[in-house]
Amino acid sequence: MSIWVIALKALVAGLAVVGFSLFGQSGHPKRFSGLFAAAPSVAVASLAITVMAKGTGAAVPYAQGMLIGSAGMFAYCLVSLFLIERLHALIGSILAWLAWFAVAGGLYIAAGR
Numbered sequence: 001m002s003i004w005v006i007a008l009k010a011l012v013a014g015l016a017v018v019g020f021s022l023f024g025q026s027g028h029p030k031r032f033s034g035l036f037a038a039a040p041s042v043a044v045a046s047l048a049i050t051v052m053a054k055g056t057g058a059a060v061p062y063a064q065g066m067l068i069g070s071a072g073m074f075a076y077c078l079v080s081l082f083l084i085e086r087l088h089a090l091i092g093s094i095l096a097w098l099a100w101f102a103v104a105g106g107l108y109i110a111a112g113r
Contacts, residue, residue: 009049016041064111072104 020041043066050059079099083092 005049005053009046012049013042013045016045068104068107068111071107072100075103076100 047059047062047066050062076096076099080093080096083096086092087095
């Protein structure tokens, strides 16, 4: 990958972080601004630059990986709601990672990667 593509990814991702942060700041509660700032904006920017640099076919595995990871994170959040109440924060959040690994790993294997 050329240095120009990497520089363009960094620039677009930085602009996307700022844009998503502004979007998050406009809503309530303010603690969601961080949620909208980092991961989604960098993922979208990286995917857009990959499509422009290599075409849509090259971006498919990246998009699938992002969807698999987000499904795992959704499972982690649901399980952690239950476990943190019952087992306290540290143990509950550590055990909730098992849900992330199960869902993301299962989908990764099912996708034939």
